Amino acid sequence: MTRLSEHLRQATPVVAERGAGVHLYGTDGRRYLDFTAGIGVTSTGHCHPRVVAAAQEQVATLIHGQYTTVLHRPLQRLVEKLGSVLPEGLDSLFFANSGSEAVEAAMRLARQATGRPNIVVAHGGFHGRTVAAASLTTSGTKIRTGFGPLMAGVAVTPFPNAYHYGWDEETATRFALREFDHLLQTVSDPDDTAAVLVEPVLGEGGYVPANSAFLQGLRERADRHGILLVLDEVQTGVGRTGRFWGHDHFGVRPDILITAKGLASGFPLSGIAAPEALMHKARPGSQGGTYGGNAVACAAAVATLEVVEEEGLVANAAAMGARLRSGLEDIAAKTEAIGDVRGLGLMLASEFTTPDGEPDAATAVRAQQAAADEGLLLLLCGPWGNVVRMIPALIVDEGQIDDGLRAWAAAVETATATR
Secondary structure, eight states, X not given: OOOOOTTOOOSSSOOEEEEEBTEEEETTSOEEEESSHHHHTOTTOBTOHHHXXXXXXXXXXXXXXXXXXXXXXXXXXXXXXXXXXXXXXXXEEXXXXXXXXXXXXXXXXXXXXXXXXXXXXETTOOOOSSHHHHHTOOSOGGGTXXXXXXXXXXXXXXXXXXXXXXXXXXXXXXXXXXXXXXXXXXXXXXXXXXXXXXXXXXXXXXXXXXXXXXXXXXXXXXXXXXXXXXXXXXXXXXXXXXXXXXXXXXXXXXXXXXXXXXXXXXXXXXXXXXXXXXXXXXXXXXXXXXSTTOHHHHHHHHHHHHHHHHTTHHHHHHHXXXXXXXXXXXXXXXXXXXXXXXXETTEEEEEEBOTTSOBOHHHHHHHHHHHHHXXXXXXXXXXXXXXXXXOOOXXXXXXXXXXXXXXXXXXXXXXXXXO
C-alpha cells in the first residue's frame, strides 16, 4: 500500500471533512474551532461564499492561462486590486505559487538589480524550504539540516528578540543594529551586500514582532549603503497583524515586498512587489513559472481582497486581536509555565518556559494537544517548539474569541497539572 511520507506529521488528530468560517468539521462528526487558518492562509475563513463563487465561476471559464504565454483577466484584475493596497511606489508585480518561490524571486531580483552577491537575513527568520530559501532561514535547524551545502552569500544579523536575550526592547534593538553595522565591517562589505531581508514579525521563529527603531534603523542603513530592504510579509500581510501590512506598524518603506499565504484564502498564490524601475533591472527570462498567477487563484485573490475591504477585516483583526491578547495575558498571569505572550493583531503566541526560564517544549506540546481535545486547533513554533501560536481567520468574532480562550484556559490547566 502507498501512503504519505512519515515526515508529514499532522499537528492535530483531525481528519477534516469540510470547513466553514473559523470552523473545521472532522470525519468524527465533531466541530473544531480552527485557530491555525492553514498556517495563516484562510484569511477570510474556510470557504467564504464570495471566494467560493469567484473560484467556481473561474473554473468554468478558464482554469489555466499560463501567464508568460497569454494574459487573462483575473491576473489583470488582481494587479489593479493590489495597486490600491500596496505601499506607495511599489507598482510592479511578479506572481508565483508559494512563499519560498516569492522569496527566491525577491533574492534573485535584488542580486541582479544591484550586481552584488550577498543577502543579510535576521536571526530567527523563516523564508521557506527550497534550497535558496532554506539558506536564508534560521528559525530552526530542521529546515536546513541534512542537504548541505546550502547557498553561499548569506550573512545573519541579530533580531531584537528582547525576551530571548533577557533585555528590554531598547537594549535588544541597540544591540541588533550595532551588530548589523559590525557585520557590514567584518562579514559582508556594503559593496557586496545586495539586500537585507527580514520579517516584520518572526513567524516560525516564535512570533516575535520587530519594532520601529529596528526597521527604521535598517532602512537608514540600507539607504546609506545602496542596499535593498526586502520585507517578507508572507505571513504578516493582508491584515493579519491588524494593519494591512505588518510593516505598517513601524513607519518603514520596503524596496521589495513579498506576499503569499492570506492573499488568496487557500489557493496557491504568492508574489513580489517592487518599484517599476527596480523590477526593470531583473534579467529577461529570470521571472516565470508554469503555474504562477493561475487564473483560479487570481480570481480567488481578487475576491479575498474585496472581502477584506468590504467586511472591514483589517479593523476586525486589530479589535479581535486585542481581545484575544488580553485573554491570553490573563491566562498567562495565572500560569507560571507561560513566560511571555506576544504578537500583533491576530498573530499571537504564548511561550512556555521552565521555572528557571529555559524553553519548555514538553508543556507546550501538552497544551497544544489538550487544546485539540477541547475542540481548539493550534500550532507550535519557535526554535525549541515551546511557543503555541494562535492565528484565527480575520473574520473571527467576539464569541469565537471567547470560546477559544475558554478552551485554551482548560488546555493550559490540563498541561500544567502534571508539570
